[in-house]
Amino acid sequence: MYDKAAKLFEIPEPALPFADSFLNDEERRFLGAADGRDYSIEELHSLLKKLKITGDPDAFIREAYSRGVLDKAENGGTIFYRPANFYRRLAFFAQYEPELWAKIPAEERKKIDEWYVEQYMEKAKPRLEAALMGEGLIENAFFYTLEETLALIDSLGFEPYVVPCNCKSVAMNCDRPRGVCILFNRGINSEWDRGHGRPLTKEEAKKIIILADRNGLMHTSEEMAAICNCCGDCCYPIRASRRIGAQGVWPKRRYRILWNEKKCVGCGKCAKICNFRAFRRVGKRVIFEERDCWGCTVCKSHCPVGAISIEKI
């Protein structure tokens, strides 16, 4: 039954030794007996009863949905549930049970992270291709300047909410602020519908964005589902983009950096903040390598003497 649960839930090889951390006993028993189809609430109740999973069945369903063990599916106005998979569960696990995720030895976590970034990349490729053909927008489609991001918040016709950044929670490659993932989507399978997230006023959302900017996090959005504040070390979209070779395309670069070397006093703040080492220190000098620049624009507000400006492409 345990093997069947691991197979149905698509637990990858590097995560198998830690399956007990990701799934509790009742979830494993449920996944061991379920199949990949959609279940009505009544069917789930009867399966849980058959498995002698005691307690309130609705509480089990709510909790498993919140933990990313179950997903919802809508059919003809009725909500069904289906087993999710490890890929889905991992992000929720790292976001909401960070102490358990941190307990897994770092080198084993790295292997799971490597699996995750590869999965992310493969899943993103068709979305990126479609976006390049003008069919819809991929997540993190564009880089936005700080000012544009604040204006985007002002233009929202609804209340955003914030969740812990799932990339930084899973990858743990930096210690920059994690409570910076601002979401809009409240539909089925959204974090909100699963019971996560803290509603934000526009002023609170703007404070988060400014804090993110001060910490060198890059603002990305596709304007419909989220405003992300990303780093180059953890962000799966950016890491996937790097592997695909989509620098400049995803997230789309909209500004060119103009560096006034004569004004530069060599303080190195831009080199410290740049996620791609486009500005970097070489000995005592600071240099700018345009081909390494992704056009995030975050360096501009960090230069104390205004030696960095931007030009729309």
Ligand code: SF4
């Ligand atoms: S895309 Fe950016 S803000 Fe969103 S979860 Fe990833 S790193 Fe965090």
Ligand code: SF4
């Ligand atoms: S140099 Fe380019 S990549 Fe680096 S912070 Fe500035 S805009 Fe971003």
Ligand code: SF4
């Ligand atoms: S932050 Fe400005 S002054 Fe400091 S090294 Fe960079 S470009 Fe020069």
